[in-house]
Amino acid sequence: MSDATSRIDERVKETSRLRRALIRPELGAIVGTIAVFVFFIVFAGDSGMFNAQGVLNWSTVSAQFVIIAVGACMLMIAGEFDLSVGSMIGFAGMSIAIMSVTLGWPVWIAILLTFALCVAIGAVNGWIVVRTGLPSFIVTLAFLFILRGFTIFFPQLIERQTIIGGIDRAAEGDWLAPIFGGKVFGFVFDWLASVGAIDVFERGTRAGEPIVDGIPMLIIWALALVAVAHVILTRTQFGNWVFAAGGDAQAARYVGVPVNRVKILMFMFTAFCACVFATCQVMEFGSAGADRGLLKEFEAIIAVVIGGALLTGGYGSVIGAALGALIFGVVQQGLFFAGVESSLFRVFLGVILLFAVILNTYIRRIITGER
Amino acid sequence: MKTILKTMAATAVAAATLAGAAQADGERYVLVSHAPDSDSWWNTIKNGLALAGEQMGVTVEYRNPPTGDLADMARIIEQAAASGPDGIITTLADPNVLSGPIRAAVDSGIDVIIINSGTPEQAREVGALMYVGQPEYDAGYAAGLRAAGDGVGSFLCVNHYISSPSSTERCQGFADGLGVDLGNQMIDSGQDPAEIQNRVMAYLNANPDTDAVLTLGPTSADPTILALEQMGLAGDIYFGTFDLGENIVQGLRDGVIQWGIDQQPYLQAYLPVIVMTNYHRFGVLPGNNINSGPGFVTADGLEMVEQFAGEYR
Numbered sequence: 001m002s003d004a005t006s007r008i009d010e011r012v013k014e015t016s017r018l019r020r021a022l023i024r025p026e027l028g029a030i031v032g033t034i035a036v037f038v039f040f041i042v043f044a045g046d047s048g049m050f051n052a053q054g055v056l057n058w059s060t061v062s063a064q065f066v067i068i069a070v071g072a073c074m075l076m077i078a079g080e081f082d083l084s085v086g087s088m089i090g091f092a093g094m095s096i097a098i099m100s101v102t103l104g105w106p107v108w109i110a111i112l113l114t115f116a117l118c119v120a121i122g123a124v125n126g127w128i129v130v131r132t133g134l135p136s137f138i139v140t141l142a143f144l145f146i147l148r149g150f151t152i153f154f155p156q157l158i159e160r161q162t163i164i165g166g167i168d169r170a171a172e173g174d175w176l177a178p179i180f181g182g183k184v185f186g187f188v189f190d191w192l193a194s195v196g197a198i199d200v201f202e203r204g205t206r207a208g209e210p211i212v213d214g215i216p217m218l219i220i221w222a223l224a225l226v227a228v229a230h231v232i233l234t235r236t237q238f239g240n241w242v243f244a245a246g247g248d249a250q251a252a253r254y255v256g257v258p259v260n261r262v263k264i265l266m267f268m269f270t271a272f273c274a275c276v277f278a279t280c281q282v283m284e285f286g287s288a289g290a291d292r293g294l295l296k297e298f299e300a301i302i303a304v305v306i307g308g309a310l311l312t313g314g315y316g317s318v319i320g321a322a323l324g325a326l327i328f329g330v331v332q333q334g335l336f337f338a339g340v341e342s343s344l345f346r347v348f349l350g351v352i353l354l355f356a357v358i359l360n361t362y363i364r365r366i367i368t369g370e371r
Numbered sequence: 372m373k374t375i376l377k378t379m380a381a382t383a384v385a386a387a388t389l390a391g392a393a394q395a396d397g398e399r400y401v402l403v404s405h406a407p408d409s410d411s412w413w414n415t416i417k418n419g420l421a422l423a424g425e426q427m428g429v430t431v432e433y434r435n436p437p438t439g440d441l442a443d444m445a446r447i448i449e450q451a452a453a454s455g456p457d458g459i460i461t462t463l464a465d466p467n468v469l470s471g472p473i474r475a476a477v478d479s480g481i482d483v484i485i486i487n488s489g490t491p492e493q494a495r496e497v498g499a500l501m502y503v504g505q506p507e508y509d510a511g512y513a514a515g516l517r518a519a520g521d522g523v524g525s526f527l528c529v530n531h532y533i534s535s536p537s538s539t540e541r542c543q544g545f546a547d548g549l550g551v552d553l554g555n556q557m558i559d560s561g562q563d564p565a566e567i568q569n570r571v572m573a574y575l576n577a578n579p580d581t582d583a584v585l586t587l588g589p590t591s592a593d594p595t596i597l598a599l600e601q602m603g604l605a606g607d608i609y610f611g612t613f614d615l616g617e618n619i620v621q622g623l624r625d626g627v628i629q630w631g632i633d634q635q636p637y638l639q640a641y642l643p644v645i646v647m648t649n650y651h652r653f654g655v656l657p658g659n660n661i662n663s664g665p666g667f668v669t670a671d672g673l674e675m676v677e678q679f680a681g682e683y684r
Contacts, residue, residue, distance in 0.1 A: 053453035053479075061446055152533060152559065160543075160553075162534045163441075165467035204478035204498060211479050281442050287467030291534035294438035333450055336434065346437070 025308035026320030032306065032356045033323050040334040049337035052189075052198035052212040062329025063222035064277060066322050068296060069303035070225045071273030073321035074233065076304055078266040079246030079313030080129060080136040082122075084143035085274045085300055089293025091147040092118050092278035094155060097164035097288035100171070107167070108176035115275050121147070122271025126264035144297070152290040168286030180221075180276070181283025183214025218280040222322075225273065230318040242266065247314030303328050306356045327356060398457040398651055399430040400644055403447050405464035405488065405535065407439030409562055411681075412588050412614055412636065416487075418682060419640035420460075427648040432456075439534070441468045452476035458647040460640070463489025463497070464535055473497045482650065484643040487636070488537045491660045500656065503642050505634035505664035511541040513665055514611055514632055515548015518583055521629070523549060523609050526583040527574055528557040531567060531591040538587055541613060545585055556581075560591055568594035572602055583609035589616030589681075596622050615668060620680045623670050633676075634664030637683045 040049060048054045068085055075082055092114050099110035125143055129136045155162050171177035192198045193210035201207050233239040244252035245262040252259050274293075282288050307324030309316025331352050335345050402420050406413040417433050424431030434451065436443035441464055449472045451459055459476055463469055463485045470493070477483050477498035485494035487504045494502035518526070526549065528542035539557070546553040558574055560567040571594070575581055584599070586592040592612040596619075599605040605627045612619055613632045622628035642661055650656045668676055676684050 048454040051453060053449070057446065057450045057453050060449075156533075156559075161536050161539055163465050163467070163536050165465070168467070199479065201475075201478040202480040204474070206478050211475070285442055285445060285468040285471070287465060289441055289465065289468070289534055291439055292442055294440050333446075336432075336447075336450055337454055339432075 024320075025315060025317040026323060027308070028356070028359055028361075029307045029320045029323035029327065032327050032359065036327050036330050036334075036352075040330065040338065044334055044337040044339075047337040047339070049334055052192070052210075054337065056212050056216075058330050058333040059219055060216055061333050062326045063216075063219040064281075065299055065303050065325035065329050066222035067218070067225060067273050067277045067280075068300040069307070069321040069325040070222075070229050070318055071270035072297075072300040073304045073307065073309055073316055073318055074229055074242060075266040075270045076301070076309050076311070077233070077246045077313060077316045078242045078263050079249065080126075080263055080266065081140060081301070082125065082267060082270045083137065083140040083297045084121075084125065084147055085270060086293040086296035086298075087144045087147035087151065088118060088121070088271055088274035089278045089281070089296055090151040090288075090290060092275045093282045093288035093292050094151045094164065094290065096279060096282050097167055098154060098158065101164055101166045102158055104170075107171045107174040111176050111180070111279055114279070115272065118271045118275040119268045122268040123264055125271070126267030129267070130260040130263055148290075155288075155290060162290035163287055165287035167282055167288065171283060171286075177283050178217070180217055180279040182217050184217065184220060186214035189213055216280075216284065218284070221276055221280060225276070226318055226322045233318055238262075243314055245313075299328065302353060306353065324356075328353070397427075397429045398648060399432070400424070400458045400460060400647060401432045401434060401451040401454070401456045402486075402640060402643075403444060403451055403459065403461040404433070404435045405439060405441060405444050405462050406435050407562075408435070408437050410439075410532075410588075410590065412590070412616070414681065415636045415683060416640040419637040420644065423641045423644035427644060429644065429648055431644060439532075441465050445469055445472045448472040448476060452479060452481055456481060457651055458482040458484065458643075460484050460486055460643040460647075462487040463493050464537065466493050466497075470497045473499070482647055484647060486639040486643060487634075488535075494660070500650070501646070502660040503639050503646075503663055505632075505662065507537040507540040508544040510613070510632055510634065510665040511544025512548040513544075514585070514630075514667075515545040515550075517548075517630070517667070518545070518609065518611060519549045521609060523583040525551065525578075525581050526556055526585055526609075527571070527578070527581050528553075529560045529567065529571055529584065529586045529591040529595055530557050531560045531562055531587060533559040541587055542585065562590060564594040564597075567591050568598045568601075571595050571598040575602060575604065575608075581608070583611065586610075586612040588612070588614040589619060592616065592622070592628075593618045596627055599627065615676060615680050615684050617680050620673060620677050623668065624673055624677075626670065629669070631668045632664065633666045633668050633684065635666065635684070636663070638663040 072082065095114040095117060096110045099105045099113060100107045125140055128139050152162060155164055189198065189210045189212050193200050199211045201209050201211060233242060241257045241262045244257045245259045249259045281292065303325040304321045305311065306327055307320030309321060331349055335348050340348055404413055404416065420431050420433055434447050436447060445468050448461060452475065459481055461473060461483065473483055474497050483499045485499045485502045490506055491502040528545065530538050530542060532538045542557045543553055558570055560570050584595060586595050599608060610628045611630050612628055615631050615633050619628060619631050623631060646657060
């Protein structure tokens with residue numbers, strides 16, 4: 001026996017490089033992303049969608065979807081849902097507003113406490129799900145109403161209104177606030193404007209400054225969350241635990257995976273992502289409203305499903321979810337640039353979403369041979 | 372296969388050229404509202420916008436955040452600005468959220484007119500050409516004074532859009548006009564007709580000495596009429612409402628509703644298009660803000676109102 005044959009392990013099945021590339025969950029999302037961009041370059045290429053302002057607009061919207069989709073994706077791979085994401089966004093924003101504006105606490109304390117509160121609520125969500133064995137659909141649906149109710153009740157009680165403003169003034173000079181609401185790489189845009197690559201303001205106090213003056217931290221957060229979550233999911237033992245917990249929880253328990261802990265942690269991570277979304281939004285706009293984040297939980301799930309994750313858990317990818325979020329954001333914003341009548345806008349959105357999901361499933365079935 | 376591809380390519384090119392031609396023809400104005408999809412009141416706005424666009428030969432577009440989320444609305448304004456229209460017509464439902472994007476649009480050379488929500492002062496601060504609408508608090512206050520004159524001392528304010536500050540301002544203005552504390556006289560009714568109807572009945576059962584009911588639009592007025600009919604209070608309790616709709620007009624005729632405050636939304640969409648088109652074509656601009664309301668509509672002279680309720684009124 002030569003050394004070469006002895007190194008072959010009979011437990012490992014050989015697959016071709018091409019096949020391995022094709023069975024990745026994000027393949028459908030990659031194809032979809034390319035298709036969507038080609039579509040809009042053809043039909044909205046000269047409408048302002050691809051000038052600096054337009055690109056920033058759909059990137060920001062997509063980045064919002066990415067942030068909540070990353071959390072939803074990890075949780076869905078672990079086999080659970082969270083329908084309280086949208087309410088959590090409104091709740092977290094209001095929490096920061098009440099602590100910083102109404103109670104007058106420093107903004108960084110308000111942000112840190114709100115993160116702690118949200119992650120704790122995520123843990124409660126997860127704890128109830130694993131302890132009772134109830135579907136997460138029902139448990140988090142309850143929290144959808146509980147959180148939204150509090151979000152409307154507290155500001156009404158304290159300030160007699162449902163929008164609390166003035167957070168931007170409270171956040172002036174704060175060390176933590178710019179990490180969520182700031183902009184970076186402004187000098188790049190100054191330079192681009194000076195060589196005439198992007199437009200500048202024509203009038204007002206900002207005349208001469210570039211229309212796009214930096215990359216919002218929201219986008220940086222989105223990229224960072226994707227990178228971190230992707231590495232954890234594909235390169236660590238914990239990542240395998242997440243897949244195992246969502247694939248077959250009982251089998252995972254037999255081989256020693258702490259399934260309950262993994263699921264609770266994923267609920268906490270989802271809440272964390274919702275809180276990042278809320279904090280960025282509050283810091284950017286300077287106010288928190290009781291109806292912020294309405295229906296965002298479904299948008300997150302849609303992005304994840306376009307991204308190739310299975311609704312039943314155990315299969316999916318963060319990159320796919322991010323691309324799904326990109327598709328969703330680009331389609332949602334792009335149809336306006338393409339001049340689609342606003343009433344029909346949602347019809348188109350629905351059709352494209354359906355098409356993307358069907359394409360996704362179809363490709364995966366052909367390649368993996370699953371039925 | 373080749374011919375199919377060729378045809379497809381040709382069709383795509385033709386479609387793109389057509390779209391381009393349509394955009395180049397005349398000025399383009401985008402109206403951005405804060406209304407969720409479910410709010411039927413805004414149909415009048417859409418009708419006013421469409422008619423003005425047709426009459427002036429300009430392209431008009433209507434955009435709104437599907438769930439009424441104002442942060443989404445801010446993104447829509449940014450998006451509208453990026454598409455480089457001649458003008459943007461928008462509401463100023465929350466200055467904190469919207470003034471940044473509106474200011475940026477103004478500074479990049481797009482003319483803006485504020486309609487419906489916000490105040491003339493806020494419109495001036497964001498650099499808008501003018502404000503077209505009905506100052507909400509003042510309208511509520513005027514209604515409160517009128518009701519006080521009619522002997523009202525307590526009321527129920529049915530708020531179906533509690534997350535918008537202007538709704539609360541109407542209730543607050545009404546309370547101040549009456550000279551009473553708003554207290555818990557305002558309820559968050561939600562948007563579902565059955566829920567609104569039942570909450571009104573529950574409140575009136577719990578507070579039987581309530582003198583008056585104030586609703587903030589057809590969404591809350593229609594179910595409230597049903598609630599009053601069911602409780603045998605229709606025509607018996609003092610009932611005022613904001614805005615008009617078919618059922619409200621019927622209520623006015625039947626004597627169930629004493630008055631409706633018409634802020635004439637049709638004008639809020641129609642006038643800005645006319646004003647901006649004339650401004651862009653001939654450089655003429657009215658020197659002041661335009662108040663589209665408040666106008667009290669009562670049982671007298673309902674004919675015209677009736678004919679166009681929900682369409683242009």
